Amino acid sequence: MIESPAVLIVNTASRRGREDFDRARESLTGLGVDLRAAHAVEDPSTLPSVVKDAIDAGARTIVLGGGDGTVSSVAPYLCETGVVLGLLPTGTANDLARTLGLPTDLIKACENVAQGKVVDVDLGVVGDDKFLNVSSIGLAVGVTKQLNPKLKKRLGALAYPVATIKAYRRFQTFSARLEFPDGDHDDVELDDLLQLAVANGRFYGGGAVVAPNAGIDDHLLDVYAIPRGTPWQRWQVARHFVSGVFTESDHVYHVTTRNVRVSTEPGQAINVDGELSARTPEVFGIVEGGLRVVVPVDASVGVADVGARQRARSH
Incomplete structure (x- = not known):
């Protein structure tokens, strides 16, 4: 219960x-949710201040309607506060x-807010920013630049593959050095990369899977890098991209x-x-378990044996 x-x-x-x-x-009112206030926010840049003001005024649950960008913009203000996030997914x-x-x-989704259970999930951190899904370098940046609001409104989820094709035509590869402060992996130099991603959640890019066993509650980040490779290798990666199986490729x-x-050149x-x-x-x-969210009663998120999951994923 929230x-x-x-x-x-x-x-x-x-x-x-x-x-x-x-709607x-x-x-929510009909379902008995105790709404202290309701705000229709037309300017997305003001969302963080609206959320912060609501928390300062004593809100214990923020019911948030919007897409992934909406959630990401306010996640830092919810992180480690104990305030519950009830998400109404209205984005692309x-x-x-x-x-x-x-x-x-x-x-x-409103019924889930009223009747679901509250669990803790992780947030990724990069510099001063926090993220729930994924932080990417390379091709994904070009996709973001192509993915304008008009395209998203016109095409919905189809905007992502269209933007990807446009971005790929102009893309230049890069090199990266990855260093692991905890000593759990050897430092590595990677060349001629199309994309490098650090993921906290399981899905991104309109439904693509980060990796087959990726989770938002396992206290781990998934790091993957895709070199340009041969046309055949690129086809193999693209073919399995949505399922996440591509991460198992040599x-x-x-x-x-x-x-x-992560450092890169350029x-x-x-x-x-x-x-x-x-x-x-x-x-x-x-940030392990840094965000409290409402999920369906039968959801597996937030109930996993984290230790067992980490051991299984390290093999």
Whole structure:
């Protein structure tokens, strides 16, 4: 059960906008959720301040309507506060919703907020930023630049492959050095890379799987790097990209860790959950169980034996 009082905050710039806000408020009230206030936010840049003000005013649950970018923009203000996040996925990709096993239907998502269970999940950290899904370097940055709001509204989830094709045509490879402060892996130099990613969650990019066993509650980051390779190797990676099986290829570098320092040549922008807010060199880490979220009662998120999972993933 969520904690009261709750505050509803909806990013009305996310696709269905004001209609989602009105339906969510009506549904949550009908389900008996104790809403202290409800805010329809038209300017996404003000979302962090709206959330912060709600917490300062005593909210114990933030019911947030929006996409992955909306959640990522406010996650730092929820991290390690004990305030519960109830997510209403109204964005384009909704990768965090997939990771948490949330329904994407608005009314069913409201029912989950009212009737679900509260669990702890991890947040990734890069510099001063926190992320829930993934931070990427390389091709994903180009995709983000191509993925404008008009394209997302017009094509929905199809905007991601369209933006990827556009970005690939202009892309230049890069080299990277990965250093592991905990000594759990040897430092490594990687050349001619298309993409390097550090992932906290399981899904990203509109439904692609980070790795077959990746989870948002295992206290581990998944790090993978994809070299340009031959056309055949690129085809093999692309063919298995959505399932995450590509990380098992000999062509792809993949490890799990808690901390990694990444430097690149030339310097690269870092896509942090869809926002270009950092640059290499940078250190990536994790906040274990730093965010409380509402998930379905039968969800496996947040109930795993973390120790057993980490041992299994290290083999």
